[in-house]
Amino acid sequence: MSRFLELNELKTYFPIFLGTVFRRAAGTVKAVDGIQLDLEKGEILGLVGESGCGKSTLARTVMQLIRNTGGAVYLEGRNLSELNPRQVRAERPNFQMIFQDPYASLNPRMTVHDALAEAIQTRGKLRKAVLTQKIAELLTTVGLPPNQMRRYPHEFSGGQRQRIAIARALAPEPKLIIADEPVSALDVSIQSQIINLLLRLCRERQLTMIFISHDISVVKYISDRIAVMYLGRLMEIGPAAAVVETPLHPYTRALVSAVPIPDPIRERARQRIILQGDPPSPLDPPSGCVFHPRCPYVKEACKRARPALEEKLPQRRAACIRIGEI
Amino acid sequence: MPLLSVENLRTYFYTRAGVVRAVDDVSFLLEPGETLGIVGESGSGKSVTCYSILGLIPQPPGRIMGGRAIFDGVDLLGCDKERLRLIRGKRISMIFQDPMTSLNPYLRVSEQLIEPLLVHEKISRRKALDQAVTSLEEVGIQDAGRRLHFYPHEFSGGMRQRVMIAMALISRPEVLIADEPTTALDVTVQAQILELIKRRQRDLGTAVIFITHDLGVIAAFCREVYVMYAGRIVESAATGEIFARPMHPYNAALQQSIPALHQKGKPLFTIPGLPPDLSKPLPGCPFSPRCTYAEPKCREQAVTLQTMAERHQTACLRYQAGELNDLRAAVGV
Amino acid sequence: MSQTAISFPGARDTGTHAEEAVAGTSLWRDAWYRLQRNKLALSGLVFFLAMTLACGLGPLFTGYTYERTELSLKASAPLQPIIERVGARKAGEPRRDGIALSTLEDEFLDKPEADRQAIAGKIAHGDTYRDSRYTYQLTSRRHLFGTDALGRDLLTRVLVGGRISLAVGFAATLVSVIIGVLWGAVAGFAGGKVDLVLMRVVDVLYALPFTVIVILLMVTFGRNFILLFVAIGAVEWLTMARIVRGQIISLKHQEFVEAAVSLGLSERRIILRHLIPNVLGPVIIYTTLTVPDVMLLEAVLSFLGLGVPPPMSSWGALLDDGARTMETSLWLLLFPALFFSSTLFSLNFLGDGLRDALDPQSSKD
Structure with missing residues (x-):
């Protein structure tokens, strides 16, 4: 039996051109570079990484908004990357995305009703009364009063808009949801409302979700497993609590230790690993292990060969050759 | 004697929708060398408070309706522009959330760095440039002599924020106001920047006002915290107290809704509803519509900030009346 | 543990949870409101x-057409009194056209100057003047903006x-x-x-x-x-x-x-x-x-x-x-x-x- 979602050596490269009249390829940005991942049905995978690590590109590649350069995306055994544009379009209702910015992800000229009607009817035309009924149900599900359906997005607050965006993503009854930083633009008190909502929906509807965030505490709370991404590659993957509490990869350690804890007592005890410098440019990634220029445990071998993502402990994989030693 | 004392500051915005009471009767004290945190959600008035002090509120639509901000015997809100200009950028500096928008993209970093020196200290260009190199080295920029002449876009996000900090600290100010300086940065870079601000503060003895929405940053960085909600201060205390003994339901609820402190599987605590519309008059406690503990009197009676323990103030009527005790336990982690 | 369930946050202004649907204001209508407030x-x-x-x-409704010429009017100034000149053609039918008061003088080129002015003054006062071929009288018609050449x-x-x-x-x-x-x-x-x-x-x-x-x-x-x-x-x-x-x-x-x-x-x-x-x-x-x-x-x-x-x-x-x-x-x-x-x-x-x-x-x- 095949997995629900499988990413097989997934690669997304962007060619960089220089010059306007005589365009020449100046290199490629390897935004997603050989990602190997699989998800069970109903699983929530948290994907963390810093800006520019390729997590949003990965999301859009799985969504096939960007077609991959190499590798494959299997959804319930079907290879999405082999399909032609028409076939992809027919598959789209099965996987939906929730975006970061609730102010940009809703068409300002469409009422909530119209936006949801459009999304529902991707599964076929419905009679008006049935449609309105369905829209009302959806709004109730995401915690909005149905009598607001004739309003426009600008008449709602950020948190409410994100609820509308979630309702739209649910409308085609997808099996897979990819949430790209869905709470990053929201205030703390609103964040927790949205996180609760997403968790409840996943449970009730048996949804599989990839939850992308730069906030490791949110990801730890919401996901079953966590994958850590750096410069287009996976550094570590494993059960959420284990990855955060006992990180294997030096990058994960640094990432976890960099987050201030909102509790002065634990905060004072926090062991900090402060990395030097910024993440390198994906246009010119370092040789060997991409993390080696910032890694406190670097040795010569790290600069030469790219380490594979290997099982280091049961259920836990990491891409580092020094895990046994440190 | 406090270095900066803000008393009863009120800043309103006159908009089409009505008068928005962005900052409503805010007072706080800043001691020399101290680190003070102002925490609140968007629209709570935390940034407007600091912008008002420095005279950076666009008028109109903004208007400072009242209050004083005494810095070294001078009322910053009442003094003339020339006097304020001499203080701003020299004795009080500011760093902003987005370093790209606060650096001029058409000027070399060197020009922008030495500007406050040339304006305020009247030293030679040569000397100012030397000082600029030193200041870049001090914020951890390697090869500062060469990079000094870069344009802002030639730096990465973290480096730009370092340049901003160097610029803010080059004239050795007594007060540094940092408005969400790490919000736009990655966590690993945020850690570097927080560490840097801390170190420079120790070296120079600067007092810092740190504006943030992140309680984690507050815990890591500040000694004294003011919690703002709907344009008012609802609680203030030493950082340890704020976390250990919250005296306002909003502060308690805010802490409970942070996923970091939550056990998996349990639903996150949420504050129901939305922050109030500040253009509508708010009799009583602004948090009362969302408060689990609210009673009729909370919605009607005017609230004031009152000291309940040593340096611990709350604006909660029920706490003041002794009706609420352990908010932390009541909310339950 | 007092867990609060997710409640309906309610819409921004109304706050009503009433059953009736709330109509939204589209950006177009918003723009129209803003335009209405802009007096200029x-x-x-x-x-x-x-x-x-x-x-x-x-x-x-002007009573004239854009292409009809009346050469005898020439360029007459706005609201200038117009004189009707009625005369007989060969077939005997009267012919009417207008001339401007200022050009009336040209009609009597051979008369002495004083006479010309007297006639013009009379007509301007509403009298009728008749010569061998034409009758001259003041009309009520006016050109609001005058006429062209x-x-x-x-x-x-x-x-x-x-x-x-x-x-x-x-x-x-x-x-x-x-x-x-x-x-x-x-x-x-x-x-x-x-x-x-x-x-x-x-x-x-x-x-x-x-x-x-x-x-x-x-x-x-x-x-x-x-x-x-x-x-x-x-x-x-x-x-x-x-x-x-x-x-x-x-x-x-x-x-x-x-x-x-x-x-x-x-x-x-x-x-x-x-x-x-x-x-x-x-x-x-x-x-x-x-x-x-x-x-x-x-x-x-x-x-x-x-x-x-x-x-x-x-x-x-x-x-x-x-x-x-x-x-x-x-x-x-x-x-x-x-x-x-x-x-x-x-x-x-x-x-x-x-x-x-x-x-x-x-x-x-």
Whole structure:
């Protein structure tokens, strides 16, 4: 039996051109570079990484908004990357995305009703009364009063808009949801409302979700497993609590230790690993292990060969050759 | 004697929708060398408070309706522009959330760095440039002599924020106001920047006002915290107290809704509803519509900030009346 | 543990959880409210509509037609008394035409000066004067704006000319909007090579002196009314194409368009439902600023003698006539200029107001 979602050596490269009249390829940005991942049905995978690590590109590649350069995306055994544009379009209702910015992800000229009607009817035309009924149900599900359906997005607050965006993503009854930083633009008190909502929906509807965030505490709370991404590659993957509490990869350690804890007592005890410098440019990634220029445990071998993502402990994989030693 | 004392500051915005009471009767004290945190959600008035002090509120639509901000015997809100200009950028500096928008993209970093020196200290260009190199080295920029002449876009996000900090600290100010300086940065870079601000503060003895929405940053960085909600201060205390003994339901609820402190599987605590519309008059406690503990009197009676323990103030009527005790336990982690 | 369930946060202002549906306010209606509060723009709109109505229906009620000449009237000043000259033709039927009081003196060239003035004075007082061939008497008819050198009623001609100028303004703008929006939308949405080719065409056309092109077209194909629309429209669409292309490109990367793609919607639907409605704002703003532009271009062409053929008039043509006789009969320049410039002003006020209304960020509010 095949997995629900499988990413097989997934690669997304962007060619960089220089010059306007005589365009020449100046290199490629390897935004997603050989990602190997699989998800069970109903699983929530948290994907963390810093800006520019390729997590949003990965999301859009799985969504096939960007077609991959190499590798494959299997959804319930079907290879999405082999399909032609028409076939992809027919598959789209099965996987939906929730975006970061609730102010940009809703068409300002469409009422909530119209936006949801459009999304529902991707599964076929419905009679008006049935449609309105369905829209009302959806709004109730995401915690909005149905009598607001004739309003426009600008008449709602950020948190409410994100609820509308979630309702739209649910409308085609997808099996897979990819949430790209869905709470990053929201205030703390609103964040927790949205996180609760997403968790409840996943449970009730048996949804599989990839939850992308730069906030490791949110990801730890919401996901079953966590994958850590750096410069287009996976550094570590494993059960959420284990990855955060006992990180294997030096990058994960640094990432976890960099987050201030909102509790002065634990905060004072926090062991900090402060990395030097910024993440390198994906246009010119370092040789060997991409993390080696910032890694406190670097040795010569790290600069030469790219380490594979290997099982280091049961259920836990990491891409580092020094895990046994440190 | 406090270095900066803000008393009863009120800043309103006159908009089409009505008068928005962005900052409503805010007072706080800043001691020399101290680190003070102002925490609140968007629209709570935390940034407007600091912008008002420095005279950076666009008028109109903004208007400072009242209050004083005494810095070294001078009322910053009442003094003339020339006097304020001499203080701003020299004795009080500011760093902003987005370093790209606060650096001029058409000027070399060197020009922008030495500007406050040339304006305020009247030293030679040569000397100012030397000082600029030193200041870049001090914020951890390697090869500062060469990079000094870069344009802002030639730096990465973290480096730009370092340049901003160097610029803010080059004239050795007594007060540094940092408005969400790490919000736009990655966590690993945020850690570097927080560490840097801390170190420079120790070296120079600067007092810092740190504006943030992140309680984690507050815990890591500040000694004294003011919690703002709907344009008012609802609680203030030493950082340890704020976390250990919250005296306002909003502060308690805010802490409970942070996923970091939550056990998996349990639903996150949420504050129901939305922050109030500040253009509508708010009799009583602004948090009362969302408060689990609210009673009729909370919605009607005017609230004031009152000291309940040593340096611990709350604006909660029920706490003041002794009706609420352990908010932390009541909310339950 | 007091866990609070997720409650309905309620809509921003209403706060009612009542059963009845709450109607939303679209951005269009919002913009309309903002426009209504802008007195200058609103008066621009009202003035412009009144002008359109006046030019459209006015000529029916002036009592004159734009092409009927009365050579004996010559260029008579506004509201100048008109004298009816009734005489008999060979067949005996009376012939009536008007002359201006000031030109009456010319009718009696052989009379002594004092007599001429006396007769003119008498007629002006309402008396009738008769000579061997004609009867002279004062009429009640007046030309509000006076007449032109050929004795045509200027008011009628200004209104009819307005019809032409406004029609050219609208029709040519329509042509330019259609070409420009389609061209820009296709270039922006398709991107890549298509975009490159389409926009290079625009660049090349931009580089050509477009007034010269219109002149060439008019000279080659003759002074044709329809051609005038097409010719002006065809050179005015370039800026529109650029504006629309830029808007579409920035919209294309907005998350709501990505969301529409994610839903599996067709490209046609994405363009029509998600892209075009969001570029209409800038298009409308630019359109209101294109109309006066086009009307000016028409005036330039008429001034050069390449506009509508006589006896048809347009504001440009009237201005041309007026400028020639400026020293002797200023009103021939004044009235068309007044109508033309006030219309241009009102359109510009309206355009500015629309920009503020449709794009509130651009103005301080």
